[in-house]
Amino acid sequence: xxxxxxxxxxDCAEGRAANLPCNHSTISGNEYVYWYRQIHSQGPQxxxxxxxxxxxxxxxxxxxxxxxKSSTLILPHATLRDTAVYYCIVRVAWGxxxxxxxxxxxxxxxxx
Amino acid sequence: xxxxxxxxxxxxxxxxxxxxxxxxPISGHTALYWYRxxxxxxxEFLIYFQGNSAPDKSGLPSDRFSAxxxxxxxxxxxxxxxxxxxxxxxxxASSLGPASPLHFGNGTRLTVT
Numbered sequence: 001x002x003x004x005x006x007x008x009x010x011d012c013a014e015g016r017a018a019n020l021p022c023n024h025s026t027i028s029g030n031e032y033v034y035w036y037r038q039i040h041s042q043g044p045q046x047x048x049x050x051x052x053x054x055x056x057x058x059x060x061x062x063x064x065x066x067x068x069k070s071s072t073l074i075l076p077h078a079t080l081r082d083t084a085v086y087y088c089i090v091r092v093a094w095g096x097x098x099x100x101x102x103x104x105x106x107x108x109x110x111x112x
Numbered sequence: 113x114x115x116x117x118x119x120x121x122x123x124x125x126x127x128x129x130x131x132x133x134x135x136x137p138i139s140g141h142t143a144l145y146w147y148r149x150x151x152x153x154x155x156e157f158l159i160y161f162q163g164n165s166a167p168d169k170s171g172l173p174s175d176r177f178s179a180x181x182x183x184x185x186x187x188x189x190x191x192x193x194x195x196x197x198x199x200x201x202x203x204x205a206s207s208l209g210p211a212s213p214l215h216f217g218n219g220t221r222l223t224v225t
Contacts, residue, residue, distance in 0.1 A: 034213065043116075043203050043216030044155070099145055099168065100214060102155040 003027065004088045009107045012082075018075040020106050022088030025069040032091055033064060034100065035073045037084040044087065044102075047073065078110045114138065116217035118204050124223045125194055133189045133220045137206030144187050145207075145214060146179055148200040155203065161187065162210055194224045 005023040012018040024033065034049040048055055048062045050071075055062045061074040075082055087105040117136040125131050137144050146158040157171040161181045172178070176194075181187040191198055201221050205214040 036214075041218075043205070043218045044214075046213040046215060049213060099157050099160045099171075100155075101157065102147075104154050 003090050003101070004103050006086075006088050006103065006106045008104065009109070011109050011111055012075075012078045014080060014110055014112050015077055018073075018078040018082065018108060018110070020073040020075075020086050020088075020108065021070065022073070023070045024088070024090050027068050027090050028092070030092055033062065033068075033071050034089045034091055035060070035062065036087045036089065036100075036102075037082075038087070038105070039081075039084045047086075078108075080110050080112065082108065083110045084108060116204055116206055116215055118202075118217035118220050120220060121218065122221045122223075124225060127196060127224055128193055130190065130192045131194055131222065133191075133202050133204075133222070135187045135189070135204030135206075135217060137185065137187070137204070138215055139185075140208070141206035141215075142184070142209055143207045143212070143214075144181055145205040146187070146189050147203045147205065149203060149219070150200045158189070158202075191222075194222075196224050198222060199224045 003026055032049050032051050035047040036044040038044045048057055048060050050062045050064055064071045085105040085107050087102050089100050119134045142163045144161045147155045149155050159179045160168040176192045179189045201219040203216055203219040205216040207214045
């Protein structure tokens with residue numbers, strides 16, 4: 001079973017920041033937080049991941065709380081092309097448990 | 113650069129037939145994964161290859177499903193005696209290693225009639 005909880009859906013106005021929350025209260029010390037998204041009819045796309053520090057790349061920022069029990073993915077200026085299902089996943093970095101366990105994700109709808 | 117390539121992109125088969133789905137991972141990626149996604153559902157893990165280690169087959173739903181990875185590169189997922197409930201999108205992903213992000217292909221849409 002997925003070890004994360006996400007709201008099933010969210011709306012965001014085009015050009016505004018989209019803040020997608022994720023709860024992972026049972027995360028272990030050796031587990032990373034990964035975010036992927038899936039646009040209709042495509043395979044999932046990697047966005048960002050982190051262990052305990054906040055991370056930023058060209059796509060998004062990841063804010064992880066100090067206790068690591070929750071995180072927020074931030075898309076700073078959402079566009080219509082960001083409409084997708086966003087998956088928050090915790091994953092052991094090493095060993096045979098390298099596969100991702102996907103939950104139901106958050107369906108983000110960016111509206112004009 | 114080239115991403116993960118899957119073929120065919122669509123496959124329609126009759127119930128009871130065998131099918132083979134192919135995945136070409138990103139060059140140099142040692143880890144390869146198969147997932148499937150049924151209509152409106154989340155992704156279901158099937159099997160995981162890491163280098164020369166024995167594959168993790170814990171997600172295969174029945175003994176009709178098998179997969180192999182030849183030469184540490186191309187992988188084939190085989191479904192024998194297909195059933196209608198096998199209809200789904202089968203996704204392949206690869207990564208540099210177990211600690212690296214997965215990169216997915218766009219999948220093979222399998223329809224069993």
